[in-house]
Amino acid sequence: MKVHITLVGGQPAPVYHGIVATQPDKVVFIYSVESQYVVEAVRREIKMGVDKQEPLDATNPQKILERVETLAEKYKNDEITLNISGGTKAWTVLFGRVFDKMPNAEVVYMDQNNVLWNYRTMQSKTDFEFDMDVLFRMQNNALTHYTPFSDYTEEDKKTMDCLIRARKSNYKTFNELTTILSKEWDRKLAEKRGQLVLSDNNYVEWEKPDFVRLTMFTKREGVQVFEMESPNAVRMAFHAGWFEYKVARMLSHWRYAKDIRLNCLFPEKAKANPLTKNEIDIIVNTGTKILFVECKTQISSSNDIDKFRTAIKNYGGMSSKALFITDSVKNDMQKEKCQESGIISFSLQDTTIGPNKEQELFELLEKELFNINTK
Numbered sequence: 269m270k271v272h273i274t275l276v277g278g279q280p281a282p283v284y285h286g287i288v289a290t291q292p293d294k295v296v297f298i299y300s301v302e303s304q305y306v307v308e309a310v311r312r313e314i315k316m317g318v319d320k321q322e323p324l325d326a327t328n329p330q331k332i333l334e335r336v337e338t339l340a341e342k343y344k345n346d347e348i349t350l351n352i353s354g355g356t357k358a359w360t361v362l363f364g365r366v367f368d369k370m371p372n373a374e375v376v377y378m379d380q381n382n383v384l385w386n387y388r389t390m391q392s393k394t395d396f397e398f399d400m401d402v403l404f405r406m407q408n409n410a411l412t413h414y415t416p417f418s419d420y421t422e423e424d425k426k427t428m429d430c431l432i433r434a435r436k437s438n439y440k441t442f443n444e445l446t447t448i449l450s451k452e453w454d455r456k457l458a459e460k461r462g463q464l465v466l467s468d469n470n471y472v473e474w475e476k477p478d479f480v481r482l483t484m485f486t487k488r489e490g491v492q493v494f495e496m497e498s499p500n501a502v503r504m505a506f507h508a509g510w511f512e513y514k515v516a517r518m519l520s521h522w523r524y525a526k527d528i529r530l531n532c533l534f535p536e537k538a539k540a541n542p543l544t545k546n547e548i549d550i551i552v553n554t555g556t557k558i559l560f561v562e563c564k565t566q567i568s569s570s571n572d573i574d575k576f577r578t579a580i581k582n583y584g585g586m587s588s589k590a591l592f593i594t595d596s597v598k599n600d601m602q603k604e605k606c607q608e609s610g611i612i613s614f615s616l617q618d619t620t621i622g623p624n625k626e627q628e629l630f631e632l633l634e635k636e637l638f639n640i641n642t643k
Contacts, residue, residue, distance in 0.1 A: 275355025
């Protein structure tokens, strides 16, 4: 029988992926009272049998060694893999010391890039599927509300181009009508159709989900009307949705982007009518880990960076990566805060990074993607 013994800490991903990579007949979870919730989350996602164990003391060497010797004797005639990716250092030392000497056992480690390392053969294994929906479920934050990038059309691309032209024609009025909205105007946006009016020559009209007419006075052309009709026109016209789509289009050309989702909503748990707890602008499955993307034309408050960092930890776990992309250039304090938070920073208007912004972004992401997060 193939038996997989896995040490369990606070992160479900390396435990789950170790099981997927080795495909055992039976799983033995080594966990403490504090990490029992991780075991329960992983068990919901696997189909093989489980050798039920009691929680193990995190540091007492005598109790740990007693459990090690019991399992070594019980499975001495079976094919064993020991996953040391999680759990306490005390567990790693004592389990590793015993099982590494057994001819029927191999010690393995799943790193943050979802590479399984076999410390007996010194070989790695990567030929297994990375499923980010499973990861979200194990983090107890299933992602069920989002817009696939594939739902956007060429008509949406025309809407984006029209919004960019409108923004350039009168930056201040465009922001007042579509981006920097009062609570009252935000409530109006919940209606299927409506109008927001600044003055006789400056107003926006919409009919969900696909029609927007933006009327603005511009110094060069006088009153201009920008009319847009596409499947996601209303979503793109307000709160800089056009910029999120622009970034998503760039990322769709990246070789590591396997699945791109926009407007990702994480609702409150266990409520009949849950409110949105958090929204991530873009989530990308890179094939080995998740990339979270925050998109803002400019940062109005440094708290935006803190909120983004907290959301990543809650929803993506230790191995996920984060990109905070802005249109305008970040100031030194904002860049420093991103760096301290382990967030990749990129600005489309940064003249120091070269003319081909898309290629520069990809090179930056690939430089950071496979680095191990330290916190």
